[in-house]
Amino acid sequence: MRNILVTGADGFIGSHLCESLVKKGFKVRALSQYNSFNFWGHLEKSPFLKDMEVISGDLRDSFFCEKITKNMDVIFHLGALIAIPYSYAAPQSYVDTNVNGTLNMLEAAKKNKISHFIHTSTSEVYGTAFYVPIDEKHPLQAQSPYSASKIAADMMALSYYNSFNLNVNIARPFNTYGPRQSARAIIPTIITQILSGVKEIKLGDLSPKRDLNFVLDTCEGFISLLNLKHFGEVYNIGSGVEYSMQEVLDLIQKILDSKVKIIQDEQRLRPKNSEVFRLCCDANKLKKATNWQSKISLEEGLRQSIEYFKENLENYKSELYNV
Structure with missing residues (x-):
């Protein structure tokens, strides 16, 4: 051992x-x-x-x-x-x-x-x-x-x-992403704001694309x-699959059967030259070395995450911008 x-x-x-x-x-x-x-x-x-x-x-x-x-x-x-x-x-x-x-x-x-x-x-x-x-x-x-x-x-x-x-x-x-993640990240931010029952949620730029892994x-x-x-x-x-933050938002709303108004919050925007607009992983090196590959789909991972945030919503200050 x-x-x-x-x-x-x-x-x-x-x-x-x-x-x-x-x-x-x-x-x-x-x-x-x-x-x-x-x-x-x-x-x-x-x-x-x-x-x-x-x-x-x-x-x-x-x-x-x-x-x-x-x-x-x-x-x-x-x-x-x-x-x-x-x-x-x-x-x-x-x-x-x-x-x-x-x-x-x-x-x-x-x-x-x-x-x-x-x-x-x-x-x-x-x-x-x-x-x-x-x-x-x-x-x-x-x-x-x-x-x-x-x-x-x-x-x-x-x-x-x-x-x-x-x-x-x-x-x-x-x-x-997944259970226990801080609301400083966009997926918990979206989920906890929607679960709090507000009619409109505050987000930053939804155009960047990310390779999201459970x-x-x-x-x-x-x-x-x-x-x-x-x-x-x-x-x-990483998975080798990329999603825009808009696509992630749409999928979360679909799972929650919710439709909210989106407000772009200026303080949630990164400085122009600091924003990373696209990240998509090539994990072939790891796969060849260890046979690892991601298994959990984004939708399944989001469903598990949503259940966690429902059970722990009181621990998240969804009305605040978490830096």
Whole structure:
């Protein structure tokens, strides 16, 4: 049984990944962001909480990172600041957590001789596509402080493979959605506003296209990397199917049998040169290496998501713009 550390374990994807790993028989140490309430985010209500070791702390502390990586075999490094709009307001925070936090984890992994370090990237590093589907050779474009911090973190991770022979691979998931996602993302924003009963909802630009993947499919993509014997590689995780945000809105309204008025909210629009208009994944590299492919359709994933948001609507401030 391998001992696996998951950073960002209290978050959306991280909590699902921890549960998936536990179900597969792995011993999981889950890192939750420290807070004085001893609150473990989405892990609090996990049916598998008793099967994990939860530790609270901060990636920005190098001494802490060295301590939590001891006696671990594998690290899934998901811990990061991820909201793009907030990166416009607080770019230094993204450098501190995403770049320096990743450096701390890499150095700790090197010192503690971790056998496999799986670093989490994002499709946002590609920026607006020069061509689709986007493979791992597509140029990287820093169209927001968030994506800039993730590009830097990716390069830092690869540098530890090249310089110190640390067994690093990079998972680069395209847009992930599903239960537990924050309302800062467009799918929860649409669903929770409609479920709140309002006659009109506020959204940003509905023309961008995204490759949307249900969270459990994304987690299986991460886990498939455990079996790799070669390192220093980047692997896209995505379906290869793109939808405009207008198409997503239409499908959600169809499922909910709802028709609402759409108001374009100026504060929800990205700066002109920062918006990423098209992301569609080429995941053939991952499929060839591990046989992974997405299984859950957008409609089925949305139905599961809607059920979650119905049951947890009181936890979402749908009337507010979440950055």
